[in-house]
Amino acid sequence: NTVVVTGANGLIASWVVKLLLERGYTVRGAVRNPDDTKKVGHLLQLPGANERLILCKADLLNEGAYDGVVAGADGVFHTASPFFMKNMTNPEERFLSPAVRGTLNVLKSAAKAKSVKRVVLTSSTDTVAHNRESKDPNVVVDETWWRRSRVLRRNSACVQAWYALSKLTAEKAAWDFVKDIDFDLLVMNPSMVIGPLLQNSLNSSTGIILNVITGATKEYTNFATGCVNVRDTALAHVLAYEMPSAEGRYILSKTVVHFEDIAKILKNICPGYPIPSKYAFLTLPPKARTYSLTSEKAEKLGVHFTSVEESLEECVASLRNKGFLP
Numbered sequence: 361n362t363v364v365v366t367g368a369n370g371l372i373a374s375w376v377v378k379l380l381l382e383r384g385y386t387v388r389g390a391v392r393n394p395d396d397t398k399k400v401g402h403l404l405q406l407p408g409a410n411e412r413l414i415l416c417k418a419d420l421l422n423e424g425a426y427d428g429v430v431a432g433a434d435g436v437f438h439t440a441s442p443f444f445m446k447n448m449t450n451p452e453e454r455f456l457s458p459a460v461r462g463t464l465n466v467l468k469s470a471a472k473a474k475s476v477k478r479v480v481l482t483s484s485t486d487t488v489a490h491n492r493e494s495k496d497p498n499v500v501v502d503e504t505w506w507r508r509s510r511v512l513r514r515n516s517a518c519v520q521a522w523y524a525l526s527k528l529t530a531e532k533a534a535w536d537f538v539k540d541i542d543f544d545l546l547v548m549n550p551s552m553v554i555g556p557l558l559q560n561s562l563n564s565s566t567g568i569i570l571n572v573i574t575g576a577t578k579e580y581t582n583f584a585t586g587c588v589n590v591r592d593t594a595l596a597h598v599l600a601y602e603m604p605s606a607e608g609r610y611i612l613s614k615t616v617v618h619f620e621d622i623a624k625i626l627k628n629i630c631p632g633y634p635i636p637s638k639y640a641f642l643t644l645p646p647k648a649r650t651y652s653l654t655s656e657k658a659e660k661l662g663v664h665f666t667s668v669e670e671s672l673e674e675c676v677a678s679l680r681n682k683g684f685l686p
């Protein structure tokens with residue numbers, strides 16, 4: 361069984377690759393530069409990599425770039441997408457285009473390769489939640505929810521809104537692509553992903569946690585978000601791929617917390633760091649309310665979600681091991 365993982369060097373994808381190798385798959389890892397050992401070295405050291413991991417070069421923006429990577433494969437995990445929270449220059453070009461054109465490029469290659477039986481796309485709870493004005497813990501967000509792009513477009517000065525818009529537009533484009541053809545698409549919608557790093561660089565979600573610990577973020581956002589462990593996220597991708605009855609979207613998240621709660625947990629885990637106690641009203645007061653995300657569908661795949669506390673502990677341990685945190 362041969363599968364492709366796009367953006368194989370990323371946080372989530374590295375764990376997907378690890379699990380797939382452990383389960384005996386042959387993995388083609390698509391990355392921008394297979395010779396960049398800083399980015400791909402950790403993948404080459406995974407058990408089974410010598411025998412069954414092949415790194416391939418592909419960029420989301422190059423039409424047809426995935427044709428050769430996907431040809432003859434049984435399945436595709438499409439995780440690659442621009443994910444950064446700094447630098448707002450040319451957001452259409454830097455966020456939207458690679459996310460949307462890249463997703464369509466991968467799907468077109470998969471549809472052309474008659475061997476591909478299923479594609480698993482990594483989307484986000486950003487495309488699901490945050491579509492209604494009022495939130496409270498009794499509001500249960502499920503997979504039928506869709507975020508409204510109009511609201512995101514009104515927030516064009518905000519990098520988070522561009523990221524969310526890129527995920528929303530890409531996921532919608534993927535569902536549109538498969539509407540009239542016989543094609544098996546599954547979509548994973550994880551919330552903020554934290555936990556242990558396999559790679560030696562920081563991805564955006566781990567960077568946010570590091571900035572809270574070091575006090576680089578003087579005031580963190582007035583924002584409530586789901587948090588999910590990267591190991592659970594990767595496992596859900598693989599279990600969904602393997603379960604014949606799997607269908608549609610999967611919210612990957614059990615617990616929603618305010619950033620203030622994240623800061624409190626971090627204060628316990630790493631005492632002595634300048635973790636700020638204040639949150640900023642980047643959005644309008646009052647304090648953002650938490651809500652509930654249903655994880656029922658994902659739990660039926662066989663995923664048992666790790667607590668936010670344990671995930672943050674693993675994240676901090678990893679930041680120390682990798683030398684990001686003294």
Ligand code: NDP
Binds near residue numbers: 368419
């Ligand atoms: P990473 O930043 O660790 O990985 C992103 C991957 O996408 C990298 O391999 C990156 O390559 C690749 N990529 C970006 N632009 C291009 C491009 N033009 N061509 C080819 N590859 C490209 O992110 P995560 O693991 O955190 O995220 C993976 C997926 O999960 C993304 O789709 C993200 O939106 C989604 N997600 C992440 C969440 C999180 O909290 N981490 C939450 C919800 C969804 P390179 O290293 O070369 O830049």
